[in-house]
Amino acid sequence: xxxxxIRSKTIKAIQSIYAIELSERDLQVNLTKPEFEGDYTIxxxxxxxxxxKNPDExxxxxxxxxxxxxxxxxxxxYIIKGFLNIVLKSDFLxxxxxxxxxxxxxxxxxxxxxxxxxxxxxxxxNKPLHLGHLRNNFLGRSIAEILKANGYDVAKTCIVNDxxxxxxxxxxxxxxxxxxxxxxxxxxxxxHFVGDYYVMFNDAYKTEVEELVQKGMxxxxxxxxxxxxxxxxxxxxxxxxxxxxxxxxxxxMNQWVYDGFEITYRRIGSDFxxxxxxxxxxxxxxxxxxxxxxxxVFFKKDDGSVWIDLTSEGLDEKLVxxxxxxxxxxxxxxxxxxxxxxxxxIDQSIYVVGDEQNYHLKVLQLICKKLGLPYADGIHxxxxxxxxxxxxxxxxxxxxxxxxxxxxxxxxxxxxxxxQELGKVKEFSSTELKELYxxxxxxxxxxxxxRVDPKKKxxxxxxxxxxxxxxxxxxxxxxxxxxxxxxxxxxxxxSMHDFKEPLHKMEKELLIQCELFEQTLKQAGQSLDPSTLxxxxxxxAQSFNSFYAALSISNAETEQKKQLRLxxxxxxxxxxxxxxxxxxxxxxxKM
RNA sequence: GGUCCCGUAGCUCAGCUGGAUAGAGCGGCAGCCUUCUAAGCUGUAGGUCAUUGGUUCGAAUCCAAUCGGGAUCACCA
Numbered sequence: 001x002x003x004x005x006i007r008s009k010t011i012k013a014i015q016s017i018y019a020i021e022l023s024e025r026d027l028q029v030n031l032t033k034p035e036f037e038g039d040y041t042i043x044x045x046x047x048x049x050x051x052x053k054n055p056d057e058x059x060x061x062x063x064x065x066x067x068x069x070x071x072x073x074x075x076x077x078y079i080i081k082g083f084l085n086i087v088l089k090s091d092f093l094x095x096x097x098x099x100x101x102x103x104x105x106x107x108x109x110x111x112x113x114x115x116x117x118x119x120x121x122x123x124x125x126n127k128p129l130h131l132g133h134l135r136n137n138f139l140g141r142s143i144a145e146i147l148k149a150n151g152y153d154v155a156k157t158c159i160v161n162d163x164x165x166x167x168x169x170x171x172x173x174x175x176x177x178x179x180x181x182x183x184x185x186x187x188x189x190x191x192h193f194v195g196d197y198y199v200m201f202n203d204a205y206k207t208e209v210e211e212l213v214q215k216g217m218x219x220x221x222x223x224x225x226x227x228x229x230x231x232x233x234x235x236x237x238x239x240x241x242x243x244x245x246x247x248x249x250x251x252x253m254n255q256w257v258y259d260g261f262e263i264t265y266r267r268i269g270s271d272f273x274x275x276x277x278x279x280x281x282x283x284x285x286x287x288x289x290x291x292x293x294x295x296x297v298f299f300k301k302d303d304g305s306v307w308i309d310l311t312s313e314g315l316d317e318k319l320v321x322x323x324x325x326x327x328x329x330x331x332x333x334x335x336x337x338x339x340x341x342x343x344x345x346i347d348q349s350i351y352v353v354g355d356e357q358n359y360h361l362k363v364l365q366l367i368c369k370k371l372g373l374p375y376a377d378g379i380h381x382x383x384x385x386x387x388x389x390x391x392x393x394x395x396x397x398x399x400x401x402x403x404x405x406x407x408x409x410x411x412x413x414x415x416x417x418x419x420q421e422l423g424k425v426k427e428f429s430s431t432e433l434k435e436l437y438x439x440x441x442x443x444x445x446x447x448x449x450x451r452v453d454p455k456k457k458x459x460x461x462x463x464x465x466x467x468x469x470x471x472x473x474x475x476x477x478x479x480x481x482x483x484x485x486x487x488x489x490x491x492x493x494x495s496m497h498d499f500k501e502p503l504h505k506m507e508k509e510l511l512i513q514c515e516l517f518e519q520t521l522k523q524a525g526q527s528l529d530p531s532t533l534x535x536x537x538x539x540x541a542q543s544f545n546s547f548y549a550a551l552s553i554s555n556a557e558t559e560q561k562k563q564l565r566l567x568x569x570x571x572x573x574x575x576x577x578x579x580x581x582x583x584x585x586x587x588x589x590k591m
Numbered sequence: 592g593g594u595c596c597c598g599u600a601g602c603u604c605a606g607c608u609g610g611a612u613a614g615a616g617c618g619g620c621a622g623c624c625u626u627c628u629a630a631g632c633u634g635u636a637g638g639u640c641a642u643u644g645g646u647u648c649g650a651a652u653c654c655a656a657u658c659g660g661g662a663u664c665a666c667c668a
Binding site: 048457569 | 605623663668
């Protein structure tokens with residue numbers, strides 16, 4: 001990578017001029033700001049102390065040395081107020097261009113030996129997906145792809161929360177209110193169908209509680225005594241005892257939800273190498289607790305419940321097994337962590353889970369460490385912020401949840417309206433059009449959710465629909481389609497690779513930006529952050545559009561210039577396409 | 592109350608381990624389609640980087656305190 005090359009050559013220069021060995025960390029190399037002359041900038045301030053010279057003197061010495069001794073790389077230099085701005089020769093960039101202008105693997109690392117698991121999505125089977133789930137799904141999928149591009153062997157998994165009292169709630173409501181209705185009899189998507197009964201449960205429950213309070217019962221008691229709640233709790237017990245009729249209903253209703261999820265997953269492009277179900281894993285982890293009890297990692301209280309004391313870590317005492325011997329949430333997470341490790345032999349396990357569970361995941365890792373489990377250090381919580389509305393958190397009780405399917409439909413129909421209005425793809429068949437609308441609508445939505453730092457919470461305003469202009473997915477898709485159009489109309493000659501004419505400023509800038517792709521992927525992989533990639537792709541597209549407006553490709557001054565520009569365009573399109581694919585976004589040939 | 596996170600333009604967000612006059616997009620204003628896709632391009636206005644102190648050649652960035660907002664601390668998942 002260029003930055004690394006410049007850094008190491010500069011360090012070598014300093015060593016040979018001043019006989020002082022600097023570490024890579026001591027030297028800052030950045031892109032030169034556009035308002036100054038030069039391509040890359042070396043910051044001289046940090047060298048003043050160790051070299052005991054003034055910045056101008058140091059800059060001149062280094063600049064001279066580089067231009068004279070590294071003739072293949074450096075052309076000239078400028079010194080402005082403590083910064084050494086160097087001008088690159090075009091050779092390195094042109095070589096890269098000739099090699100990779102249509103290489104879909106450009107920027108990606110070779111396979112390494114490490115295996116990483118990414119767990120994401122992890123839905124509940126009692127309600128349809130909402131906007132928050134979309135952020136999770138897009139992040140998980142994209143991070144998995146980015147890690148693959150960094151050479152890792154990646155396994156995508158999902159843990160489905162398919163059991164528990166909340167699942168029984170929709171089952172009870174269905175028994176009470178459905179009269180045998182099914183998704184097909186009502187022509188409703190299965191997950192939405194079941195979700196409706198979950199809502200009905202809460203309504204009925206609320207009514208019953210109110211009635212009891214009217215009769216003089218306290219609110220707390222009423223909440224426990226409401227018949228519908230008692231039925232639900234009984235159902236959970238029946239479920240755990242395997243009562244056939246309950247199991248039958250549970251299977252049926254979950255299948256409805258899975259059928260619904262399947263449609264959404266296929267549409268948004270989420271898939272998994274392995275799906276775990278809580279109904280299979282909820283009993284895991286007890287052996288490990290037993291082991292920890294023997295090793296004094298855990299302790300037992302008088303009532304038989306098992307705990308871990310994390311107060312020395314600044315946390316609390318945490319229950320890991322109930323007094324009656326049944327599991328809590330963390331018990332099965334300990335077990336599942338073990339199971340994943342056993343089944344996949346992973347070096348690292350990434351959990352894409354919302355930041356509301358920071359404490360939980362911290363405790364999970366700490367417990368695994370204390371137990372001395374080999375995979376403890378590999379556990380990594382990719383904590384992402386909640387998606388909120390301008391009015392605050394989304395609340396299902398207040399009906400302010402943004403439904404995933406609805407939002408996708410809305411985005412796709414906006415894409416369709418825009419496309420029809422512009423009328424650029426009149427020759428498309430109806431299937432091609434449908435595919436294009438999906439590509440653009442989902443591209444806008446995915447990019448919107450991936451362009452911000454995962455760690456930060458973000459605000460979605462349903463009043464202003466997601467943009468299709470500016471820093472958006474469609475902007476990048478459009479840039480790609482535009483390039484493809486130019487490439488269709490002008491023949492690129494692969495044999496032409498000797499570009500002697502000096503590069504235009506914008507040509508050089510584009511090549512330097514292309515070169516940055518590898519570094520960007522590496523950084524996105526290390527920080528598990530697709531937003532850095534999103535920003536990079538946007539900037540690249542933006543630079544291309546400026547280039548496109550300022551310089552003519554097909555009517556370039558010379559044939560050599562034309563071919564150079566066609567290759568640069570091709571390289572930009574290649575990077576935009578492969579970069580967007582790492583975000584889970586397709587780019588059209590035409591739009 | 593304990594722990595953790597956040598506060599940058601009207602709005603949504605970038606600003607990496609301290610470095611040049613704090614940047615994008617949207618929205619506002621003014622321009623650009625007889626030339627390769629105007630979902631584009633160019634220009635312009637808009638900031639006490641929550642506040643106050645400290646560290647130093649230099650702070651939006653590091654430290655401390657204050658103010659404001661949020662998450663979490665269940666024999667829930």
